[in-house]
Amino acid sequence: MSSLMYNTLITICFVAGKSGGHLLPCITQAKQIKSHNPKSELYIFSTGNELDKKIINKHTYINHYIPATLWDVPYQQMWLLPLFCINVGWYFTKSLYKLWQLQPHKVISFGGFNSIPVCLAAKLLGIPFELYELNVEPGKATKFLSYFTNTIYTCFNQTKQYFPKHNCVAFNYPVRFSNTDKIQEKSTLLKKYNFKPNRTTILILGGSQGSTFLNKIFKEYIEQNSEARNTMQIIHQTGDSDFKNYANFYQNYNIPAIVFGYHERLQDFYNIADVIISRAGAGTLFEIKFFDKPCICIPHETANTNHQVKNVLALQEEYPHQFSIIKQADCSVAILKEKIQNFT
Structure with a gap:
């Protein structure tokens, strides 16, 4: 991260899941980057629910909000699986097109299922992505995406046990208060x-x-x-x-x-x-x-x-x-x- 912390034009895309637990630290991290680099352009992929819209729209340093509705995995209704796959494919295609348009320096993921298609699209385009795991035990999305990156940022020391083959970098949880x-x-x-x-x-x-x-x-x-x-x-x-x-x-x-x-x-x-x-x-x-x-x-x-x-x-x-x-x-x-x- 330090190589991007200067006053030049950079573009960073964030992606966060459908709860405040994912989105609020994501926005706080974006704010910290903006304060270090006022010329940075910041974009957020998140869900289209009302809480996400309400939170993101109050933060004017976010250049653009890219909402998309991604269904939960229908574990109990497997007959919906074909429609679910179409939904994921659509989100992946949208992510691919948007990232190709923006050509960001990197993508930063704060977890949640919707981070998977965005990070895979970044991987396909040769755009580096970073994983930030906020819990002791990593979520399913972070576990899956860890196969496509070498470095994972963690705020609990205990998280390292889940990624023995990775470089785990400790970071302070981005608390939104000063x-x-x-x-x-x-x-x-x-x-x-x-x-x-x-x-x-x-x-x-x-x-x-x-x-x-x-x-x-x-x-x-x-x-x-x-x-x-x-x-x-x-x-x-x-x-x-x-x-x-x-x-x-x-x-x-x-x-x-x-x-x-x-x-x-x-x-x-x-x-x-x-x-x-x-x-x-x-x-x-x-x-x-x-x-x-x-x-x-x-x-x-x-x-x-x-x-x-x-x-x-x-x-x-x-x-x-x-x-x-x-x-x-x-x-x-x-x-x-x-x-x-x-x-x-």
Whole structure:
């Protein structure tokens, strides 16, 4: 990367998957490159969903946004496989044409399935691409694309074990906030959001798409704890589909609350939080680490993936007093209550 960090005209294409966990660090990295090289032209391949559009359109240093809808692999509906292959072929062709037009110096991938056709198109055109892996355990796209490159950028040391034949280069997770974002006066922010200084502020982060499990378990916690209802104020990232229901829920209990799906000033909420309850996506964990807040992590875990568990275990090993873990299968209102009491 260092060879491109000077004030000359360069073109770089980024590609990121369909969630904030892929897109936000991608945009942050683009911003850092732009600050080092104001003459750089930056392009982003991403999905055409509304959240991606909303995030990208707010960043004017991105010269062009190249949206494309790429279907998920239809594992449970194999009869759709021919249509899926057509969809992938169309995306690959579009990527090939766009990269041929732009002739970028390189492509930078932050993962997600849509990175595969873009990076393969770059490979076919002789354009170098770089892989940035944000989790301890690499995703399927990064694992596949690793066969076509020698160097992988990783932000967890533990990731090296998955790529024994590659050159793994350590890099700091591109947190979107600056040092000035964490020196704001807490009392001023509490007043700004009509919160009370004598209440404990709980921040619940379910990620850009929300977490049904976190929403449900915390709702049960509030329903079963009158003391919490009288002493807490809540900032709750529910996801777009649930925020109205939860806003009404807190209002019915007269609990001061901010409920949202996506918010531009998340740094304000990090600053005023006393305790955070969160999933364990890499981006959220590194932001919590950046703001030095105590966190109860309930990582998302399925039969097919436990990468969030590995993320938080890696950080807990380094910061044992900041990160506490509850496995989702073991999580109950009683355990959550105990963990919150340990931090307050």
